[in-house]
Amino acid sequence: MSTRTDRNSLKKGLRRAWFYVSNFATYYMPRPVLRFFFRIRTASLSHSQKEMARKRAEYYCRLEHPLRGDLSESVAVRDYKYPFKAKKKFATYFFDLYRSVSLFGSDHRFRYRFGDIEEAVDPTEIVKARWIAPSGQLPAGVIMKLNRVRHFAFVKDPYAFAQKDDVIFFRNVAQKQQPARMLLLHKYFGHPMCDLGRINDDDDGFQMYRRDFVPIDRQLKHKFIICAEGNDVATNLKWVMSSNSIAVMPEPTMESWFMEGKLIPDYHYICVKPDFSDLIEKTSYYAAHPEEAERIVRQAHEWVSQFRNGALEDYTAWLVLDRYFSNITFSNDGI
Numbered sequence: 296m297s298t299r300t301d302r303n304s305l306k307k308g309l310r311r312a313w314f315y316v317s318n319f320a321t322y323y324m325p326r327p328v329l330r331f332f333f334r335i336r337t338a339s340l341s342h343s344q345k346e347m348a349r350k351r352a353e354y355y356c357r358l359e360h361p362l363r364g365d366l367s368e369s370v371a372v373r374d375y376k377y378p379f380k381a382k383k384k385f386a387t388y389f390f391d392l393y394r395s396v397s398l399f400g401s402d403h404r405f406r407y408r409f410g411d412i413e414e415a416v417d418p419t420e421i422v423k424a425r426w427i428a429p430s431g432q433l434p435a436g437v438i439m440k441l442n443r444v445r446h447f448a449f450v451k452d453p454y455a456f457a458q459k460d461d462v463i464f465f466r467n468v469a470q471k472q473q474p475a476r477m478l479l480l481h482k483y484f485g486h487p488m489c490d491l492g493r494i495n496d497d498d499d500g501f502q503m504y505r506r507d508f509v510p511i512d513r514q515l516k517h518k519f520i521i522c523a524e525g526n527d528v529a530t531n532l533k534w535v536m537s538s539n540s541i542a543v544m545p546e547p548t549m550e551s552w553f554m555e556g557k558l559i560p561d562y563h564y565i566c567v568k569p570d571f572s573d574l575i576e577k578t579s580y581y582a583a584h585p586e587e588a589e590r591i592v593r594q595a596h597e598w599v600s601q602f603r604n605g606a607l608e609d610y611t612a613w614l615v616l617d618r619y620f621s622n623i624t625f626s627n628d629g630i
Contacts, residue, residue, distance in 0.1 A: 314444060318390040322377060326397050333398055337610045344607055351601075352614035354554060355438040358622045364406055364419035369625040373401035385409040387442045392421065395439065395612045404625045405616075409441070411526035412549070419623050424527040424549050427556040437619055440552040440612055446530055447552075449537035449599060452515050456539045456589050461582045462490050463543065463574065464517035466509045468525065469493035469501075475523040475545065479571050480504045488575060490517070518588070519543050519565070519578045528555060533602075536563065536595040541588060543578060545569045553602070563595050 321329065340348075375396060378384050388409040396405065407421040416425050416436035423446075425436035440447070463483070469476035476493070483489045484504055492506025514520060515538055522529040522544040528551045535542040542564040550556040560566030565581060567574050581588040602608065 310444075315386070318386075321394060322390070329394075329397050333609065333613070336606050337613075340606060340610055344604070345610065347601065348607060348611040348614055351554070351611050352618055354557070355552070355611075355615045356618040356622075357433050358418075358618070359433060360622075362419055362623045363628065364417070364623060364625045366404070366625045366627050368417075368419075369404040369406045371401065372396050372399055372403045372405075387444050388423070391441045391443055392439060395609075395616050398613055399616060399620060403620045405619065405623075406625070412436075413526055419625075421619070424551040427548055427550050434550075434556075437615065438550070438552055439615060440608060443552075446528075447533055447602060449603065450511060450515065450534045452538040452540070454515055454539060456518060456541075456592055457585060459518040459540060460516055461488070461519075462517045463488055463519045463521065463578055464514055465489075465491040465521035465523070466494055466506065466514065467523070467531065468495045469504065470495065470497060471499060471501075473523075473525045475569070476525060477501070479521060479523055479574075482571055483574065486575070488578070491521070515540060518582065522564070524549060527551075528553070532564075533599070537599045539592055541565055541581065541591055542595065543567060543574070545571070558598070562591065563598055565591065 375393065377386075377389060377393075392407060396403070405421060406417065406419050408416070409423070412422055412424045412426075416422055418435045418437075420436050421439050422436045423438070423441040425434050425438060428434035463486075465476075465479060467476065469480055471477065480491055480493060480501070484491050491504075493501075493504045494506065494508045496502070496505065511534060518540055520531070520535045520538075520540045520542060522532040522535055522542040524544075524547060527549045528547065529544060532542055532544070532555070533553055544564060545567055546560055546569075547555040547558070558564060565577055567577050581591070
């Protein structure tokens with residue numbers, strides 16, 4: 296176990312080092328050079344790919360009319376600098392946004408919020424995630440692909456669905472302010488079909504649910520993996536849908552660059568009720584009907600495929616910001 300742990304720690308350390316080296320190299324590169332490389336990188340995209348990117352950009356930045364924001368809440372592209380002196384730097388968020396805003400003119404202004412989204416979002420804010428609006432309403436906030444190193448780490452699954460254990464699996468942080476995860480543990484911890492546990496050590500009276508962290512390569516041995524929302528979106532949903540396991544969750548209430556709001560229940564994932572009352576019934580059905588389960592796996596892979604083309608992702612992000620800067624302005628008059 297110690298050898299495995301040491302190996303994983305070394306890999307994480309190397310990835311972290313490469314992240315900072317590569318991103319600071321980009322950060323100190325002249326912006327005209329960045330724009331040149333962007334044009335080269337996206338030149339080979341087909342008309343159909345660009346049309347797909349346009350539709351996605353309209354989804355991420357869903358504006359029906361121009362908006363005006365408070366100037367004091369915005370920052371100009373030329374002033375968007377890495378916060379070396381800040382205690383909480385949000386480095387992954389900063390560099391993900393920088394690689395896109397640096398393609399635009401220095402006078403363009405924008406507003407952003409980093410981290411998990413737990414409060415109301417202003418329509419002019421660029422965020423990682425937002426609440427899914429009811430039908431007929433526009434959601435607040437403009438989505439960009441932020442913290443991609445954590446949220447968009449897809450997997451290569453060595454196990455076919457049929458080779459996996461008929462087990463409902465969950466390992467994640469679970470806290471009092473994350474009701475879906477706590478409800479799951481309250482109802483099914485210790486159930487013979489489930490292997491559930493929280494990995495945090497909070498002294499909150501629920502230490503009985505504590506279990507050791509399990510790396511992704513071992514989680515892949517299970518057919519059904521719970522993707523319950525935490526502070527905002529379910530982080531593990533992306534890699535689970537790229538695997539040969541099936542994501543199991545209630546209909547999402549929040550969405551990110553992954554467009555969770557467009558996922559189809561029982562088509563891209565197994566949909567259970569918000570209180571998880573039908574969890575055993577639904578997973579038992581798909582365990583007994585593997586052909587239907589494997590169809591969901593294939594359809595999940597099709598969904599994930601649209602996020603795997605790096606050039607297309609960069610072009611989509613550029614379109615989102617182009618739409619943002621064309622429709623949102625900031626002044627002392629506010630909105």
